Amino acid sequence: MTKKFSDQYYLENAPVKKAIAHLSIPMMIGMSVGTIYNVINAYFIGLLHDTSMLSAITLGLPIFTVLMAFGNVFGVGGGTFITRLNGQKDTERGKRVAGYTFYASIIAGLLLALLALLLIDPIAQLLGADAATFDYAKTYALTLFAGGFIVILNFALEQLVRSGGASKESMYGIFISTGLSLILDPILILGLGWHVAGAALAMVLSQLGSAIYYLYFLEKRSEHLQGFLKHFKISIKDQLEIYKIGVSELLQSAFLIVTTLLLNNFAIQYGDNVIAGFGIALRIVQIPEFLAMGLILGLIPFFAFNFASKNIPRFKAGIKQASLYIGVISVTFVGLVYLFRAPILHLFSSDPNVLSIGAYILVAMLVSAIFNGFTILFISLFQATGQGTATMVMSVTQGVLYIPMILILHAAFGLHGVIWSMAVTETITLIMGLIFFIAFQKKLKTTDLADAKVIPA
Numbered sequence: 001m002t003k004k005f006s007d008q009y010y011l012e013n014a015p016v017k018k019a020i021a022h023l024s025i026p027m028m029i030g031m032s033v034g035t036i037y038n039v040i041n042a043y044f045i046g047l048l049h050d051t052s053m054l055s056a057i058t059l060g061l062p063i064f065t066v067l068m069a070f071g072n073v074f075g076v077g078g079g080t081f082i083t084r085l086n087g088q089k090d091t092e093r094g095k096r097v098a099g100y101t102f103y104a105s106i107i108a109g110l111l112l113a114l115l116a117l118l119l120i121d122p123i124a125q126l127l128g129a130d131a132a133t134f135d136y137a138k139t140y141a142l143t144l145f146a147g148g149f150i151v152i153l154n155f156a157l158e159q160l161v162r163s164g165g166a167s168k169e170s171m172y173g174i175f176i177s178t179g180l181s182l183i184l185d186p187i188l189i190l191g192l193g194w195h196v197a198g199a200a201l202a203m204v205l206s207q208l209g210s211a212i213y214y215l216y217f218l219e220k221r222s223e224h225l226q227g228f229l230k231h232f233k234i235s236i237k238d239q240l241e242i243y244k245i246g247v248s249e250l251l252q253s254a255f256l257i258v259t260t261l262l263l264n265n266f267a268i269q270y271g272d273n274v275i276a277g278f279g280i281a282l283r284i285v286q287i288p289e290f291l292a293m294g295l296i297l298g299l300i301p302f303f304a305f306n307f308a309s310k311n312i313p314r315f316k317a318g319i320k321q322a323s324l325y326i327g328v329i330s331v332t333f334v335g336l337v338y339l340f341r342a343p344i345l346h347l348f349s350s351d352p353n354v355l356s357i358g359a360y361i362l363v364a365m366l367v368s369a370i371f372n373g374f375t376i377l378f379i380s381l382f383q384a385t386g387q388g389t390a391t392m393v394m395s396v397t398q399g400v401l402y403i404p405m406i407l408i409l410h411a412a413f414g415l416h417g418v419i420w421s422m423a424v425t426e427t428i429t430l431i432m433g434l435i436f437f438i439a440f441q442k443k444l445k446t447t448d449l450a451d452a453k454v455i456p457a
Helices: 007-012 016-047 052-061 059-086 093-118 122-125 134-146 148-162 167-191 196-220 238-268 272-308 312-339 342-347 352-384 389-414 415-445
Strands: none
Touching: 007 016, 007 059, 007 272, 016 052, 016 167, 016 196, 016 272, 016 312, 052 134, 052 196, 052 272, 059 093, 059 134, 059 148, 059 238, 059 272, 059 352, 093 122, 093 134, 093 148, 093 238, 122 134, 134 148, 134 196, 148 167, 148 196, 148 272, 167 196, 167 342, 167 415, 238 272, 238 352, 238 389, 238 415, 272 312, 272 352, 312 342, 312 352, 312 415, 342 352, 352 389, 352 415, 389 415
C-alpha cells in the first residue's frame, strides 16, 4: 500500500475536505445503517401487536447504553491515545495500549454480567418496569447482559479500527452486524417465538459477527496494530491516559441512563402509550444524531493526529468544515421529518393513542436533535485532544442538569414538562460546550508551533 492511499495519508496530508470524505462518509453510512439496526428490534416486536413487549424493549434501551459505555471506556480512551501516539511516531507503544484495551474490555464485560445476574430484579424495577412489562423487561435484560462482554468488546474493537483512520472497515463491521440482525431478528423473534429474548439474543450475535471482522482486520491488515494481541500489560501512566478520557464516556452514559430512567419513570405514570411514543420518537431522532456522530467519530483520529503533531491550521480547518456539515444535516433532517411525521410514525404503530402522543413527543425531540450534533462535536474534540477536565464536565453536564430540569418542569407542566425537559437540557448543555470551546481556542493560540509541519488546509 502506497502512502498516498494509506489511511494515515488522509489523517496527515490529504486536503481537509477530501480527508473528511474519506474518514466520515463511511462512518455516516455505517451509523445510518446502525440506526436501522436499532429500529429492527422494535419493528419485529411491533409485529407481535403487544404494547407491553414494545414498552419492555424501550425500557431496556439503557442496558445497551451501559454496554456501549463500557466498550467506549476502553475504545475511546485507548483509541484516541493510540492515534496521538501514532502522531508522535510511537507505534509500538500504541500496540501495547491496543492489547490492554482488548483484554480489559472482555474482563469488564464478564464482571458486569455477573453483577447483573445477582441484581436482575432490582435492575428491572429500576428500568421502570410495571406489572405488565416486568417479566418481559427482566428477560430482555438477562439475555443482553449475559452476552454483554461481546457487545463491550465489539465497541472497543471498532474504536481501535478507527484509531488509524480506517473508517471504511468500521463501516463494514456495522454492515455485518446490521445484516445479521436482519436475518436473526425474524428467526428468533417470530420464527422461534422467543419475542424479547430473541430480540436481545439477535443483538448479541450480530455484535459477535462484527467483532470477529474487526479482530481479523486489526491482526491481519492494520497499518499500525498488527500483533497487538500478544500485549497485555501497560504502565500505570498509560492506563491513566486511557481512563482520563474513557471514564468520561462511562459518566456520560451513566447520566444518559439516569436521564432515560427518569424519563421512563415519569412517562409510565401517563400509560404504556406514552412510553411507546417516546420509544418511537427517540429511535427516529437517532437518525440525525447518528449522522452527526458518524461525521465526528470519523474525524476524531483526524483531530487527535493533527493536534498531537501540532498541525494546528489543519486541525482548525477540520473543525470549521465539520461544524458546517453538522448544521446542514440537522436542519435538513428536522425539516423533512417534521413535514412527514405522520406517515413515519405509522411505520411503527397503528395504535391511535400511540400515534397521537408520539407526534407531539417527536416535535420536542426534533428540537433536541438540532443542538445535539454540536454537543457531540465539542465532546469529541476534547476527547481527541486529551482534554480530560473539559471532557469530564461536558460528559456529566447533560445528566446532572436533566435531574432538576425534569423535576421542575414536570411539577409545573405535567406531561408537557416531561416531554420538553430534554430539549431544554440539550440547549443548556450546548451553551456549556461553547464556553469550554472558547477557552480551548485560547489555549490553541498559545500552543508552541515551532516544530509544526504546516500542511495547507
